[in-house]
């Protein structure tokens with residue numbers, strides 16, 4: 001059978017007719033034809049999962065080990081693969097003894113049926129797991145070591161997870177097994193950390209696409225200039241800085257009766273309550289969720305039509321990631337920031353406090369402040385929003401979007417608002 005036919009057949013197993021983009025195709029074909037370590041950075045919704053799931057399934061036998069940061073994410077992925085009749089399994093602390101036995105038993109088979117084994121970084125670091133996986137590796141059954149959300153290894157990014165640092169050792173143990181690291185957010189600092197901490201070996205195959213999300217409409221509204229803030233009526237997330245604001249806003253919006261069911265979500269609720277609120281929102285029973293940033297990572301709802309920030313994020317990369325939860329399905333979606341001079345000063349105060357409390361390096365302090373100042377500039381400058389974001393991440397060739405941000409579509413209005421905001425501060 002020719003490679004071309006085999007590739008087509010494998011795509012069919014995932015229910016796809018063709019690759020989503022040239023770069024997705026290029027990455028996948030290079031991985032199946034090579035043995036190098038691989039780094040992939042595509043924006044959210046670009047189809048990174050297929051970039052490792054395809055090679056894992058394409059190999060005739062053996063299995064791939066997938067590290068993913070959250071149990072909820074793992075369960076979603078395993079279920080989605082099982083629905084496609086692809087044998088994916090997970091080992092984690094929530095499994096019963098019986099379930100664990102089945103997975104471990106399969107790994108000890110001469111030819112395991114498991115094609116993808118998903119685990120958390122915590123488990124990957126345990127001695128008991130390492131000794132199991134070493135045995136599987138000795139029998140040359142491990143095809144790829146896959147590290148999803150690889151930016152979790154870096155303290156420069158958000159979502160830093162210390163257990164990710166131990167994955168370099170795992171990579172060393174699995175010598176000669178190609179490692180595939182994937183992420184949606186990668187500034188150069190984060191990329192450097194990923195390469196060094198995961199012990200990726202040169203020559204590393206790199207696949208990077210622009211961070212631009214062309215289906216997202218970005219705008220900024222100025223709280224001080226608004227009487228009655230406008231909010232969309234579809235399924236969405238409203239991020240607030242404090243628990244109280246989450247609850248207040250959810251109450252206010254519910255009272256207007258215009259937005260369907262609106263619920264607050266924050267770390268003050270029990271786990272069960274949080275899971276319930278999240279499920280109701282996933283299923284469309286709740287249309288809007290007012291949440292602190294503890295809500296979001298690992299949530300894979302394709303039709304989020306808007307992400308509103310009622311308060312500023314901590315940095316522009318945080319904002320990019322949080323707002324990027326809108327429009328995974330590629331349909332037009334809105335990302336709105338409600339900016340306020342007062343909130344900016346409060347946030348800056350809090351960041352300074354955090355910087356002084358924590359024992360962090362000067363470099364890191366500077367990085368936190370730069371990330372925040374870049375976000376303030378995003379709000380307080382009349383420059384294409386997409387351009388500002390893309391340039392921040394080092395995409396230099398992007399032109400103004402022309403149609404997908406408030407500055408491009410209503411430059412005069414934005415400029416006037418900015419002037420009014422400045423006047424207001426002096427008053």
Ligand code: ADP
Pocket residue numbers: 016017018019020021042043044045046047048049050302328
């Ligand atoms: P990422 O991890 O980059 O955020 P996902 O892997 O979750 O993105 O994919 C986003 C969406 O794109 C999913 O719904 C997935 O099924 C879909 N997708 C990925 N590749 C293809 C393809 N080749 N054809 C059609 N849909 C695809």
Ligand code: MG
Pocket residue numbers: 048049148
């Ligand atoms: Mg992903």
Ligand code: ZN
Pocket residue numbers: 383384385386387400401402403404405406407408409
């Ligand atoms: Zn624009």
